[in-house]
Amino acid sequence: MSDHKIQDLHVHRILIPAKAVHSHGSGDVAGIHSVIIEITTDTGLSGWGEASPWPVFTGTAEGNAAALHTYLRPHLIGQDPVQVELHLAMANKVLVGHPEAKAALEMALLDITGKISGLSVCELVGGKMRDDMGLSFSVANPDFDADLEDIAAMWEDGVRIFKFKTGFAEHSFDVMRTEKLRNLYGDEIDIRIDYNQGLAAYDAVRCIRDLEAFRPTFIEQPVKMHERDALAHITQVIDTPIMADESVFDPQTALHGAQNRIADIFSLKVMKSGGIRRALEVAAIARAAGIEVYGGCMFETGLAHAAGAHLMAAVPDLKLQCEFYMATYYAQEDILTAPFPVKQGRVYVPEGSGLGVDVDRDMLKKYAVAEVLQ
Numbered sequence: 001m002s003d004h005k006i007q008d009l010h011v012h013r014i015l016i017p018a019k020a021v022h023s024h025g026s027g028d029v030a031g032i033h034s035v036i037i038e039i040t041t042d043t044g045l046s047g048w049g050e051a052s053p054w055p056v057f058t059g060t061a062e063g064n065a066a067a068l069h070t071y072l073r074p075h076l077i078g079q080d081p082v083q084v085e086l087h088l089a090m091a092n093k094v095l096v097g098h099p100e101a102k103a104a105l106e107m108a109l110l111d112i113t114g115k116i117s118g119l120s121v122c123e124l125v126g127g128k129m130r131d132d133m134g135l136s137f138s139v140a141n142p143d144f145d146a147d148l149e150d151i152a153a154m155w156e157d158g159v160r161i162f163k164f165k166t167g168f169a170e171h172s173f174d175v176m177r178t179e180k181l182r183n184l185y186g187d188e189i190d191i192r193i194d195y196n197q198g199l200a201a202y203d204a205v206r207c208i209r210d211l212e213a214f215r216p217t218f219i220e221q222p223v224k225m226h227e228r229d230a231l232a233h234i235t236q237v238i239d240t241p242i243m244a245d246e247s248v249f250d251p252q253t254a255l256h257g258a259q260n261r262i263a264d265i266f267s268l269k270v271m272k273s274g275g276i277r278r279a280l281e282v283a284a285i286a287r288a289a290g291i292e293v294y295g296g297c298m299f300e301t302g303l304a305h306a307a308g309a310h311l312m313a314a315v316p317d318l319k320l321q322c323e324f325y326m327a328t329y330y331a332q333e334d335i336l337t338a339p340f341p342v343k344q345g346r347v348y349v350p351e352g353s354g355l356g357v358d359v360d361r362d363m364l365k366k367y368a369v370a371e372v373l374q
């Protein structure tokens with residue numbers, strides 16, 4: 001029990017344009033369409049949270065705004081903000097799905113709990129195993145020359161991990177790009193491949209084998225999220241590690257994924273699992289099964305990135321690093337009062353109590369897309 005009570009939950013839906021359109025096996029994305037929440041207490045504290053859905057993957061911003069404002073908010077007013085698991089249980093009882101809304105709720109409650117206790121979010125969920133992590137940037141521009149310019153600029157910034165988004169055009173385009181990058185940067189570059197479900201299951205093994213020649217670190221989600229048997233088969237026959245992203249959301253799908261060895265790696269995302277605590281459970285299942293984890297993100301502002309950084313800082317072992325790059329390299333602007341901490345190709349876990357970041361309210365106004373539903 002704390003001496004604090006939740007006074008209100010404010011919902012803001014925002015759309016921040018991207019610097020360039022990104023193409024994926026599951027479609028194009030031109031900006032960050034997020035729901036930002038602020039939970040206030042009767043003692044003057046604010047906790048911030050973000051729901052960053054992707055309609056072809058987890059859900060919609062409109063649906064998550066309604067979930068937070070109409071369905072969750074009434075249950076939270078007057079409650080003790082530090083009873084995080086109790087409020088997550090309520091959210092699961094009154095609302096099916098919407099893991100992004102539940103992630104935003106947990107984020108804001110942990111932010112407040114951190115501010116009350118003087119601890120950071122990663123300390124609240126187990127402690128900090130590392131101060132910083134390698135940053136992966138996703139190469140997803142259909143104009144490959146523009147991508148090469150971006151890669152050259154980021155190489156200067158110290159970024160060495162690049163993830164190719166593949167499966168949205170001809171297979172020969174994927175082979176050409178991967179070969180070119182390997183030849184240009186040699187062994188110094190760490191190349192990863194993400195199909196975003198873009199391959200047909202019957203033809204996936206042949207396509208992946210062509211790309212294996214260029215020594216990618218892993219191949220992510222080659223087939224549709226529900227084609228789990230096909231994914232397990234690919235994992236069995238391909239030497240390069242296979243990562244499940246869309247096929248593993250939460251502890252339940254992670255357990256099935258581990259029991260059936262559908263992949264060698266699981267991508268952890270606070271938006272898929274419904275928050276940091278559930279993502280740590282996915283990581284625990286993975287660890288017990290000898291499956292590696294990776295710090296993934298959706299189309300997020302620096303606020304959700306901060307939550308992701310705290311999550312990945314608390315994971316006991318992390319070999320494959322993370323991809324919290326949107327706020328720094330993808331969005332035209334961010335909503336934080338200070339830049340999300342990226343230096344020399346590494347993400348630094350924000351310092352301070354709670355999430356360790358603050359939201360600029362003027363940015364919420366500038367990028368607001370609609371008044372909240374009543």
Ligand code: MG
Nearest residue numbers: 194196220245
């Ligand atoms: Mg992915």
